Each structure stands twice: as C-alpha cells, then as structure tokens.
Amino acid sequence: MRQEVSAPAGSTIASLFGIEAALDVLHRAQEGHATLDELAEADWTLEERVRDALAHVNLEADAWTSLAALSGGQRTRAGLAAAVFSKPDFLLLDEPTNNLDQEGRDAVRRLIESWKGGLIVVSHDRDLLEHVDAIVEMTALGATRYGGTWSHYRARKAVELAAAEHDLAHAQKQQALAEKKAREAAERQIRRDAGGARKAAKGDMPRILLGARKNAAEASGGSGKRLTERISARADEAVATARSRVEVLQQLSIVLPRTGLPAGRTVLSVADLTGGYDPSRPLIRCLSFSVTGPERLAIVGPNGAGKTTLLKLIAGDLAPAGGSIKLTPSYTVIDQHVSFLDQDATILDNFKRLNSAATENACRAALAGFLFRAEATSQQVGTLSGGQMLRAGLACRLGGEKPPELLILDEPTNHLDLDSVNAIEAALQAYDGALLVVSHDEPFLAAISINRRIVLGSPEDVCLEAPRS
Structure with a gap:
C-alpha cells in the first residue's frame, strides 16, 4: 500500500480493489444477462467480501463509492482494505497511519497484530511501532536491526x-x-x-x-x-x-525566539461558528471557543468531521455561513504540505521573501537555529524530505525577529521522520505563544503539552469544547 492513495477521475473503490470487471460479470449474472461462460466465472461471494474488507477498516462505503468523494484518511482506509483483500503472502505498507483518525489507526494496529503473513511497514507512528517484532533503522551510518518494539x-x-x-x-x-x-x-x-x-x-x-x-x-x-x-x-x-x-x-534541537505573548491576551475568539464547503450541510455547527494567552489546543475527531475545514474558516480561506471569528493579526498557519513555501526557490530565498526586513546574517543565523547551516540553506525546497520541509516552514514563519503569537498546525507530524518529530516537539515545547493543532498523533500531543481539546463530529453533529485546565 502506497503512502498516498490517488483518486483519478472516475475511480471507485472497485477500481482500487481491481474488481470492476468481476463486479460487472456478477451484476449481469444477477440480472439474467450473463453468458454461460460468465456464469461459470462469477464470484458470488465478491460483494460480501468487499463489504467485510471495508468493515474491517471501519469504512462506511461500497464498491462503487467514488474515491474523490472520500477524505484523505478514508482513502487511506480504502487502500488498506484493498491491500489485504486478495490475502497476499506479504504486505508492504508505506506510512499506513498517515491521515488516519484514532479509529483508523486502531484498525491498522489490529491488522498488524492479527496478520499471519510477512509484513514490512515503513512508519514513524510510535504507537504502531509498539506492535512490531523488530525495527530496522536507516541513518547515515547504514541500516541497523533492533529486535523488539519501539520501547526496546x-x-x-x-x-x-x-x-x-x-x-x-x-x-x-x-x-x-x-x-x-x-x-x-x-x-x-x-x-x-x-x-x-x-x-x-x-x-x-x-x-x-x-x-x-x-x-x-x-x-x-x-x-x-x-x-x-x-x-x-x-x-x-x-x-x-x-x-x-x-x-x-543525538536528538536534534531547535531554539525559537520568544513571542512575549501576555497571559491575558485573547488571540482567537470563535462565536456560534457555522460553515463548510456545502452551505446546505455545514460540517461546523454553532461552535464557540476562545484561545487566551499561551494556551495549547488540539482539534480532534474522526476523518471527515471538519478539522481542516475549521482551520480554513479560522484562517479566512473559507467564508463562514454564520457566527463570527476574531483573530490576532499575529498568527501563522502551517499545513501538512507547507504550501506557502516556493518549491522552486531555495530555503534561504524563501526565508528572505517571508522576512524581508532581515539582514543576510540574520537570515542565516535564524536558519542555522533550525539546523540549516552553510550549504544546506541553498537546497531547493522541492527537493526536501517531509521533515526538512516542515523545519524549513517553521524556520521561515517562526525564525524572524518577532514570531507570531498564534501558531496553527494541520497534521504537522505526517510524513516526518522520528528525529524531525523529536526536534519539532522540542521546538514547540519551547514556544511561548499559543498553539492550535490538528493531529491524530497522541504521543505528539502529549509531548507538546496540549491542555485543551475541541472535539468535532459528536453524535449531535455539534462541536464540544473541553474545559480549561
């Protein structure tokens, strides 16, 4: 299973499973239009097995559901179901828990625990790595095998x-x-x-x-x-x-400048917010919460509950259908693709573009604080790994003379190597501004001292706010 499950135009779960032709034969047989040869080849258990595979990963869909209609996490679940559908002898899974909510991550964990065949999983999910037999680490020193789980x-x-x-x-x-x-x-x-x-x-x-x-x-x-x-x-x-x-x-370390955010200053106020891409079916309904001082909030909930939609509403990328949002001018949003970076420019050029008042020495000093030294600053952004990309984004947004008072992060640990995760955790622990984070990575949320949660996707389809701690 590849890290990203693509959704070409017209593709369905059936095409992902590679069973479109077999389903067509089955449907013609059920309608009485199949030939004798097709009747002999018809797999009468196919639809049931597809339903079982999708149920195994907790995906409410059928074979003809369009992949484009699924969220990233739902497509990942569909890809996982497709990978095990034909009962292969060996599984190769590339970052299977990326984009998955906790329920989806639990499904992957159960699969690994129950899988009887061979399996190699590329993953930086520390919870998932507690359920493997051995870990092979790849570094500049080579590949080293360690018997046992993540803790070992x-x-x-x-x-x-x-x-x-x-x-x-x-x-x-x-x-x-x-x-x-x-x-x-x-x-x-x-x-x-x-x-x-x-x-x-x-x-x-x-x-x-x-x-x-x-x-x-x-x-x-x-x-x-x-x-x-x-x-x-x-x-x-x-x-x-x-x-x-x-x-x-050694673990990487990053030092951030201080924001000086006062404890009593409200940097975000959301009142009776309603909105989404479809005005007739808003994902966010009557949501109210505020962020005061250096609070640390996580937005959590199942895939498709509207977590990224909420961030877009807050950042002004999506117009609300109702309610109000008051946001400090001193904020920045870093999505999981770090889309504000120019892929064709170098790290240094991106930093200069986003921090135009900084001198050459200040730019290089700031980038060095995020572990980009000497020639590393001349790397083209499009050639960076996921971990390097996020570090570059944090450097450009937080490494200036005055960092933003509010930092909004969307699934920041997706695609990161473990050293980068550790470095980002250490950096965010030292950050003295307010944090609003969308993440399903529970060890990450614990490491950055999240103290409040906004839970989306409740049975009443409203948003619940955790009490202040």
Missing part, C-alpha cells in the same frame, strides 16, 4: 548514545594527549637545534663531526615528526568518527 528500540538507542559519548570523550582525551606530545617533541627538537648551533659557533668540534651530528639529528627529528603526525592524524580521525556517531544518535 529507544532503550537500546539510549545505551548506544551513552557509549558513543563515552567513546567521543576518550577520543578527545587521546587527541589532547597527542597534541601535547607533539608540542613537547617540537620543543625538544628546538632545544637540540639551538644547542648544536651554539657548539658550531664555538668552533671546538671538527667540521666532519658537526655534519654527521647534524645529519643524524635531522634524520631523527624527521622520523619523530612523521611519527607524531601519524599519531595526531589517527587521534583526529578517531574524534571525527566518534563525533559523527554521536551526532547521528
């Missing part, structure tokens, strides 16, 4: 980091010792050379003996110098190797 992996990584830091400290000690010996050897050679020069100046030693001593001293000095240089080079190489291993194992 993290414990092993902590041990490896401690060992790597110990090796680095030892290598640095040996490097300092080699440098000290090199200095001492050089000083001894200088003293010997000075002593020889004084004897030559006195003229009390035969010229032939002076020449022999000079040659011997030069040979000895040259040999000692080469030995010292080899020892120093080995020590430098050991330090570089140990440091590179520590850098790979």
Whole structure:
C-alpha cells in the first residue's frame, strides 16, 4: 500500500480493489444477462467480501463509492482494505497511519497484530511501532536491526548514545594527549637545534663531526615528526568518527525566539461558528471557543468531521455561513504540505521573501537555529524530505525577529521522520505563544503539552469544547 492513495477521475473503490470487471460479470449474472461462460466465472461471494474488507477498516462505503468523494484518511482506509483483500503472502505498507483518525489507526494496529503473513511497514507512528517484532533503522551510518518494539528500540538507542559519548570523550582525551606530545617533541627538537648551533659557533668540534651530528639529528627529528603526525592524524580521525556517531544518535534541537505573548491576551475568539464547503450541510455547527494567552489546543475527531475545514474558516480561506471569528493579526498557519513555501526557490530565498526586513546574517543565523547551516540553506525546497520541509516552514514563519503569537498546525507530524518529530516537539515545547493543532498523533500531543481539546463530529453533529485546565 502506497503512502498516498490517488483518486483519478472516475475511480471507485472497485477500481482500487481491481474488481470492476468481476463486479460487472456478477451484476449481469444477477440480472439474467450473463453468458454461460460468465456464469461459470462469477464470484458470488465478491460483494460480501468487499463489504467485510471495508468493515474491517471501519469504512462506511461500497464498491462503487467514488474515491474523490472520500477524505484523505478514508482513502487511506480504502487502500488498506484493498491491500489485504486478495490475502497476499506479504504486505508492504508505506506510512499506513498517515491521515488516519484514532479509529483508523486502531484498525491498522489490529491488522498488524492479527496478520499471519510477512509484513514490512515503513512508519514513524510510535504507537504502531509498539506492535512490531523488530525495527530496522536507516541513518547515515547504514541500516541497523533492533529486535523488539519501539520501547526496546529507544532503550537500546539510549545505551548506544551513552557509549558513543563515552567513546567521543576518550577520543578527545587521546587527541589532547597527542597534541601535547607533539608540542613537547617540537620543543625538544628546538632545544637540540639551538644547542648544536651554539657548539658550531664555538668552533671546538671538527667540521666532519658537526655534519654527521647534524645529519643524524635531522634524520631523527624527521622520523619523530612523521611519527607524531601519524599519531595526531589517527587521534583526529578517531574524534571525527566518534563525533559523527554521536551526532547521528543525538536528538536534534531547535531554539525559537520568544513571542512575549501576555497571559491575558485573547488571540482567537470563535462565536456560534457555522460553515463548510456545502452551505446546505455545514460540517461546523454553532461552535464557540476562545484561545487566551499561551494556551495549547488540539482539534480532534474522526476523518471527515471538519478539522481542516475549521482551520480554513479560522484562517479566512473559507467564508463562514454564520457566527463570527476574531483573530490576532499575529498568527501563522502551517499545513501538512507547507504550501506557502516556493518549491522552486531555495530555503534561504524563501526565508528572505517571508522576512524581508532581515539582514543576510540574520537570515542565516535564524536558519542555522533550525539546523540549516552553510550549504544546506541553498537546497531547493522541492527537493526536501517531509521533515526538512516542515523545519524549513517553521524556520521561515517562526525564525524572524518577532514570531507570531498564534501558531496553527494541520497534521504537522505526517510524513516526518522520528528525529524531525523529536526536534519539532522540542521546538514547540519551547514556544511561548499559543498553539492550535490538528493531529491524530497522541504521543505528539502529549509531548507538546496540549491542555485543551475541541472535539468535532459528536453524535449531535455539534462541536464540544473541553474545559480549561
């Protein structure tokens, strides 16, 4: 199953399953229009098996449901159902929980727990990784296999980091010792050379003996110098190797400027909000809530409940059908595709465009704070990975002289590697502004200290606000 389930024009769940022709035969047979050969080939259990597959992933749809009518999370569920429908011997799943709500994530977890065949899953979903037999991590050092679940992996990584830091400290000690010996050897050679020069100046030693001593001293000095240089080079190489291993194992860190948002300032006020893409069937109904000071809110709910729609209403990308929205001018929205970045421009050029008052040095310093240093700032945005893209977006929006008071994020951990997730979590923990986040990633929400939730998609089709904490 691929990471993104595409929805070409006219495609249906049946086409995703690859059963359109078989369903046509079955329907002709049911209507009495099938040939004898088609009757012999008709799969009378097909529709029931399709329903079972869709029910297994909690997707309320049938074979002829248009893929374009499904949300991203619903298409992911349909893709998962299609992947297991033919009962393959081996499954390859690429980020299967991206775009899924908690119910969908639970369906993937149950599938992995019950699957009897072989399976490789590419995933950064820490909850999901608690249900695998082994983890293979790919880094600049290569691919390493760790037996056990995510918890076992993290414990092993902590041990490896401690060992790597110990090796680095030892290598640095040996490097300092080699440098000290090199200095001492050089000083001894200088003293010997000075002593020889004084004897030559006195003229009390035969010229032939002076020449022999000079040659011997030069040979000895040259040999000692080469030995010292080899020892120093080995020590430098050991330090570089140990440091590179520590850098790979260490979590990334990002430092954000402060917003200075006062605790009593209301940055967002939503009153009796109603709206959606279809005015006759609004996804958001009579919703009221506010964000005051550096509060941290999560918008949660099942796929299709209107979480992204709510963000578009707040940001003004969608006109409300009713109610009002009061929003601080100092805000920014970062969607999961970081769409405000120019894909054809470099990271540095994007930063300059979005922070026109910043000097060249300020731009580079800000990007360095988000781990884009030297040549990395010249990378074209369109060539970046998902994690690099989000870091670049955060750098451009938050790395200026005055960060926004309100940061709105839409599924920020989708498509991110685990190091980037850890870095983003650390950055958002240090952010002193207000946060409004759409996410199904519960470990992420816990890590950034979410203290209130707006729950969409209740049985009454209204929005419920969690109490302030």
